[in-house]
Amino acid sequence: xxxxxxxxxxxxxxxxxxxxxxxxxxxxxxxxxxxxxxxxxxxxxxxxxxxxxxxxxxxxxxxxxxxxxxxxxxxxxxxxxxxxxxxxxxxxxxxxxxxxxxxxxxxxxxxxxxxxxxxxxxxxxxxxxxxxxxxxxxxxxxxxxxxxxxxxxxxxxxxxxxxxxxxxxxxxxxxxxxxxxxxxxxxxxxxxxxxxxxxxxxxxxxxxxxxxxxxxxxxxxxxxxxxxxxxxxxxxxxxxxxxxxxxxxxxxxxxxxxxxxxxxx
Amino acid sequence: xxxxxxxxxxxxxxxxxxxxxxxxxxxxxxxxxxxxxxxxxxxxxxxxxxxxxxxxxxxxxxxxxxxxxxxxxxxxxxxxxxxxxxxxxxxxxxxxxxxxxxxxxxxxxxxxxxxxxxxxxxxxxxxxxxxxxxxxxxxxxxxxxxxxxxxxxxxxxxxxxxxxxxxxxxxxxxxxxxxxxxxxxxxxxxxxxxxxxxxxxxxxxxxxxxxxxxxxxxxxxxxxxxxxxxxxxxxxxxxxxxxxxxxxxxxxxxxxxxxxxxxxxxxxxxxxxxxxxxxxxxxxxxxxxxxxxxxxxxxxxxxxxxxx
Amino acid sequence: xxxxxxxxxxxxxxxxxxxxxxxxxxxxxxxxxxxxxxxxxxxxxxxxxxxxxxxxxxxxxxxxxxxxxxxxxxxxxxxxxxxxxxxxxxxxxxxxxxxxxxxxxxxxxxxxxxxxxxxxxxxxxxxxxxxxxxxxxxxxxxxxxxxxxxxxxxxxxxxxxxxxxxxxxxxxxxxxxxxxxxxxxxxxxxxxxxxxxxxxxxxxxxxxxxxxxxxxxxxxxxxxxxxxxxxxxxxxxxxxxxxxxxxxxxxxxxxxxxxxxxxxxxxxxxxxxxxxxxxxxxxxxxxxxxxxxxxxxxxxxxxxxxxxxxxxxxxxxxxxxxxxxxxxxxxxxxxxxxxxxxxxxxxxxxxxxxxxxxxxxxxxxxxxxxxxxxxxxxxxxxxxxxxxxxxxxxxxxxxxx
Numbered sequence: 001x002x003x004x005x006x007x008x009x010x011x012x013x014x015x016x017x018x019x020x021x022x023x024x025x026x027x028x029x030x031x032x033x034x035x036x037x038x039x040x041x042x043x044x045x046x047x048x049x050x051x052x053x054x055x056x057x058x059x060x061x062x063x064x065x066x067x068x069x070x071x072x073x074x075x076x077x078x079x080x081x082x083x084x085x086x087x088x089x090x091x092x093x094x095x096x097x098x099x100x101x102x103x104x105x106x107x108x109x110x111x112x113x114x115x116x117x118x119x120x121x122x123x124x125x126x127x128x129x130x131x132x133x134x135x136x137x138x139x140x141x142x143x144x145x146x147x148x149x150x151x152x153x154x155x156x157x158x159x160x161x162x163x164x165x166x167x168x169x170x171x172x173x174x175x176x177x178x179x180x181x182x183x184x185x186x187x188x189x190x191x192x193x194x195x196x197x198x199x200x201x202x203x204x205x206x207x208x209x210x211x212x213x214x215x216x217x218x219x220x221x222x223x224x225x226x227x228x229x230x231x232x233x234x235x236x237x238x239x240x241x242x243x244x245x246x247x248x249x250x251x252x253x254x255x256x257x258x259x260x261x262x263x264x265x
Numbered sequence: 266x267x268x269x270x271x272x273x274x275x276x277x278x279x280x281x282x283x284x285x286x287x288x289x290x291x292x293x294x295x296x297x298x299x300x301x302x303x304x305x306x307x308x309x310x311x312x313x314x315x316x317x318x319x320x321x322x323x324x325x326x327x328x329x330x331x332x333x334x335x336x337x338x339x340x341x342x343x344x345x346x347x348x349x350x351x352x353x354x355x356x357x358x359x360x361x362x363x364x365x366x367x368x369x370x371x372x373x374x375x376x377x378x379x380x381x382x383x384x385x386x387x388x389x390x391x392x393x394x395x396x397x398x399x400x401x402x403x404x405x406x407x408x409x410x411x412x413x414x415x416x417x418x419x420x421x422x423x424x425x426x427x428x429x430x431x432x433x434x435x436x437x438x439x440x441x442x443x444x445x446x447x448x449x450x451x452x453x454x455x456x457x458x459x460x461x462x463x464x465x466x467x468x469x470x471x472x473x474x475x476x477x478x479x480x481x482x483x484x485x486x487x488x489x490x491x492x493x494x495x496x497x498x499x500x501x502x503x504x505x506x507x508x509x510x511x512x513x514x515x516x517x518x519x520x521x522x523x524x525x526x527x528x529x530x531x532x533x534x535x536x537x538x539x540x541x542x543x544x545x546x547x548x549x550x551x552x553x554x555x556x557x558x559x560x561x562x563x564x565x566x567x568x569x570x571x572x573x
Numbered sequence: 574x575x576x577x578x579x580x581x582x583x584x585x586x587x588x589x590x591x592x593x594x595x596x597x598x599x600x601x602x603x604x605x606x607x608x609x610x611x612x613x614x615x616x617x618x619x620x621x622x623x624x625x626x627x628x629x630x631x632x633x634x635x636x637x638x639x640x641x642x643x644x645x646x647x648x649x650x651x652x653x654x655x656x657x658x659x660x661x662x663x664x665x666x667x668x669x670x671x672x673x674x675x676x677x678x679x680x681x682x683x684x685x686x687x688x689x690x691x692x693x694x695x696x697x698x699x700x701x702x703x704x705x706x707x708x709x710x711x712x713x714x715x716x717x718x719x720x721x722x723x724x725x726x727x728x729x730x731x732x733x734x735x736x737x738x739x740x741x742x743x744x745x746x747x748x749x750x751x752x753x754x755x756x757x758x759x760x761x762x763x764x765x766x767x768x769x770x771x772x773x774x775x776x777x778x779x780x781x782x783x784x785x786x787x788x789x790x791x792x793x794x795x796x797x798x799x800x801x802x803x804x805x806x807x808x809x810x811x812x813x814x815x816x817x818x819x820x821x822x823x824x825x826x827x828x829x830x831x832x833x834x835x836x837x838x839x840x841x842x843x844x845x846x847x848x849x850x851x852x853x854x855x856x857x858x859x860x861x862x863x864x865x866x867x868x869x870x871x872x873x874x875x876x877x878x879x880x881x882x883x884x885x886x887x888x889x890x891x892x893x894x895x896x897x898x899x900x901x902x903x904x905x906x907x908x909x910x911x912x913x914x915x916x917x918x919x920x921x922x923x924x925x926x927x928x929x930x931x932x933x934x935x936x937x938x939x940x941x942x943x944x945x946x947x948x949x950x951x952x953x954x955x956x957x958x959x960x961x962x963x964x965x966x967x968x969x970x971x972x973x974x
Contacts, residue, residue, distance in 0.1 A: 027890050029874050040878045071455045075874055076891060095456040102450045105567055105671060107506045116446050119457055124439055152504035252932045302676040352860045353852050359614040359797050366790035370841035373712055377833045393690055486690060490683035497676045539698035541691045548687025555680055559670045567671035
């Protein structure tokens, strides 16, 4: 039995390893307790693309993102950002966490949350000047929330909260945007507003990666997909990787065929 | 009331009470928002074993060994709570309750076993403190505030708690943004490269220093009350952290001043001839302020969904 | 002496206190389990501190009515009333304001306790010279206890235990799955109230023995200890009750056997010792077992990833992986597979493919549920099933390690 015999059985070795990829993950394994949630995953994000990370519940989508950002410690594997270790590249990353991960009863205003995105400029003690405020306000304008700047964050709807989070990421002025379920539980108007902003970012040459769960909108929103179910299932452009066969493997046959056909058509 | 009576007998206890209350209330704001309000409770309990061990090691009950012992004990407690929580996968409340009761029990046992008859060291003192006894004997009136000889006779506790208050204030001022950011959104703070666990530990250490310095003067009962009641009442007054901090300072000062006056003069007004515990009264007043805020404050109801 | 104490041969009072403490310990362990499972362990802290003003007020009331202020049943009644009031305050603050439960607990415990201290100083002034001895409620004191008091404690311990036993079943239901309990007709709010009421009863009865600061430990430590040994609610109740009973028995007996051994702290420390042993040595959830398991797991993950990399001709990124492969004789230092390594790698890759099919096929759903990325496929499928899958994959058959 030789190795060559095996390697043409369908698992193609990852061919491209561009050194300058905005996000390159190699051999990433993360486990909670004794169960790996992400196992030996490789991922190469293409610059200037909009990539959806797709997979069933509990497939490790968010965990992969968090491990790449160093929020959770992987058991094995590494992530490189623009070809360099994460630590030296943090300023080029903007992150939008899941909306449900924070306490919205926190005593603060919308504008203060957006100013958090300017932490790198402000540092510990620098005063907030008019230029900072103008920048934060313009980010709020881009997501259509400028009128809410002085609101307490607890008074916002779910969609508005998500837009504020996006505005904070915009304020970071990054090259790579990582979003965890940006469309979860938001209204249709917010979804439209968010996708318009993200497409604007791509038009400016930025790279966007989002954990996504609505298969029906993949074609419309994204140009690349990354299918995961603990292991990597498929990666590539929507046309080549978002196939019924790949979805079947990612969702383990639990997806109704009709839904899949609609999604992949 | 004339300065001749007020300055020597009431000015220093009052100032010490106010400084202690504010020094505890300031970090208390962040502990409250981080759902760690009961850390103050745990710290104030483990102070007892700390001072008992310090006494057994050094043989004296003087300020510095006592404070160092207490500070070390709170550090041990914090580390132990984290260890029990993580290693044993025990929910934080239970880990906390388990740690501080066990350490407190150890302290009481050591105290009973050792010969402390010759020194002033007992559990009740640790609980109530002796705020009323911190008088300024060298003072003869307001003019003593300008008299270097009299000033040299100020109680040491006043200087210590004043320095602690300054240190706590400086810490909050310098670390304001990281504290606020990591309290609100820890994951986001981590993507900025912040060591959020170190920030959390620093906050707890600062809280422990405030607790120990205040404990030295006023006993542990005020410490717990001031960590929680003024910040909790302040949270019900506003939806902005900056304003919440201001309110918490106002409430802490109010509790200390009103509590001290009520404890000292209240019983006289009622026709009793002895004062009651100032520490207990300050805690009681802070509770009344919280109750009033819970009933009538403008932002007492929750507006956002709680975190999941 | 210690043996005499453990076998109840130190006189009536000591015996009554030991028996009472033991019953109380069992009741506390059982009640505490439900508190712990409802994630409200520290509510007991608020309850216990809130007893103090009740003790003070009851004393003052009894003196004002011309009775003996130190009448134990009277003091315990007072403490129960104020503990109940404290509990109501915690509930009201959490429900009616935006404050979280921990803040409500802290506020109630500090304010009630502070007010209690104020009352104690008032009492000291009232009865100058004739010390009321109420400080004994802070840390407990069984020295110089009257026979009547010992009877109250023994009786209270028995009564609490009986109540706990009667309510055991509905409390288990609520602690295990409140929603299911509600759907099957259990009044969850009322049972929660009963749990709190029992915690209060334990606190009040324990006041005189262990004192209000340490009674919390009797409600918290035994359940945490029990949690290390079982995942089942009923067993946890049993173990926790046993631990609580043993700690209280040994503690009360030890303290009766020698001077300068206060009952409360000894009970707590015995209890804590049992916890510490469980934390490190418990077979499944213990720290030692967890460390060993994690290291084994990490090695398996790295080995598996290394084999897959070998099979697909990819470089091995991590030094640790390579070291493991080398030690197992599967690869050389430069990352090239040995013959044995090639065979194992081939098998690993083959298993990957098999698993992928198993997980995609609803027919194998029960097997797929066992998937964790490392499990050997032979452990979940029969030889025939593997053959069938290999048929579907095509290519060479019978690849076994």
